[in-house]
Amino acid sequence: MSPYLPRPPAALVAARLPEVPAGGRVAVAGLVILRQRPGTARGVVFLTLEDETGVINVIVWRKLFERFRRAVIAGRLLRVTGRVERQAGVIHLVAEKIEDISDLLDRLADANAAPLPPPGQTG
Template sequence: LSQADARSPLPAMTPEERLLADYEAIGLTVGPHPMAYCRRRMRAAGVRRATELARLPHGRRVRVAGAVIVRQRPATAKGFVFRSLEDETGIANVIIEPDVFERYRLMLVEESFLLVEGVLQNVDGVISVKAARLEPLAALAAIESHDFH
């Protein structure tokens, strides 16, 4: 091909467009994690990265956000449900009490990206966030979760 033939008549994709194209085509990306694209906005909103949680004290009010990669609703958990949120640094585990689940049921079932505000539980190196309030994040990509009921 000549140099002129090798050029695309289309404008180059933005990193965000490339991310969406990757997820639509193959269900994953080898590029930056979707949360990396909104980290500046998340930091301004007081959202912590998953890897920061281990350095914070038990009982601290925190905000975390990420792609919902695991949904669990064990029959033996007395109505408690669990979510694992993945950001560009790791995974934050979220505990959701039955009343909070009922309040946010539709969001918890349907949204692929969540922002969670709650209380950090840091006991014997086991880190989780007990959710008090949740909000959806604009879908950055169509990420599939692993759902266990």
């Protein structure tokens, strides 16, 4: 992996995901624009996140969903750490850790708020 790609807990933008080799571990952050839990997917949840450069497809396996249920269901802004997977030309991030960083959205609207903390130090 290139030494110039941010590594967790920093967040990589969607537009740079194609630079990451399959199996590479990265963290991304974005607004949740879609949650899907198809009945035929055996408990797998599919998330679509969006940042300022594009969209990120995230796969959340059942066991991980149970661990991070609250963030997956209620989070508006998530940071997801996982491994990059490529299938039929589509890039997915297989989640390993999910953080709800939605509280950072409220700070954007408040001009008097303290500066945003460095990645990995939310709240």
